[in-house]
Amino acid sequence: MSIDLGQFRLPAVPSGEPPAPKASNAPATGPMVVIGLLSAALFGLFYMAALNNPSIVAPPKPVPLVAKVAPVTTAKPAAPPLTSSQVPAATVPKPERPRLVTxxxxxxxxxxxxxxxxxxxxxxxxxxxxxxxxxxxxxxxxxxxxxxxxxxxxxxxxxxxxx
Incomplete structure (x- = not known):
């Protein structure tokens, strides 16, 4: 589908003087006006889309910097090292499931x-x-x-x- 922009003409604006004769190589003003209006409408659509994008409208909130302070702990007596028979069950890793099938x-x-x-x-x-x-x-x-x-x-x- 093609649109011939040369078919769009602006109505003549009455003024006191008669219109100047057009040069044969002067571009038609109708297509330029239509293209300008379409460009402005398209820009407006993109501008409205940008306004609706929350990452553009509101910048990300800054993360407050908090100085990390080491907790105060009381010294506990050191426990004797565990033997292999005394290892708690929670520290024994579970066997992994086999891979999924193809x-x-x-x-x-x-x-x-x-x-x-x-x-x-x-x-x-x-x-x-x-x-x-x-x-x-x-x-x-x-x-x-x-x-x-x-x-x-x-x-x-x-x-x-x-x-």
Whole structure:
């Protein structure tokens, strides 16, 4: 779609003198006025958008600087070092969960679940409602603890059940 800006003309302003003849190479004033009006309107829109942006209107609040003072503590007698049998349970790190399965591995889980009699839907490697339900039913039947997403522990359990 194209718009010919040469079609816009300003009405003649009556004055006491007749209009001067136009030179053949003088630009038409109509398109320049329309372009000027459009530019002003566009600038206004951008200006209003900038005013509605809270990061531009209100500068971030400065963070007060507070001098850090070391707390006053009373000296406690030093405890004897702990042996390995006396280590508190809270300091023993929990084992990490295995990594999450890839799309191909999830496709394998879906196929093995379908073979085991669960309905995970199509074996597309995507985690949908049916796949989630089939995994939950399998985990409940086999006493497996699940994480929020399928991981390698689930894959190994499904492989072991398929044997």
């Amino acid at each position: 799309r191909g591995e999830l496709r394998e889980i879906q196929t093995l679940l379908k073979d085991a009699g669960y309905d995970p839907g199509p074996a597309d490697g995507l985690m949908g409602r049916k796949t989630h339900g089939a995994i939950a039913a399998f985990a409940e039947a086999h006493g497996i603890e699940l994480g929020p997403e399928p991981d390698l522990a689930l894959l190994e359990a499904v492989r072991a059940a398929a044997r």
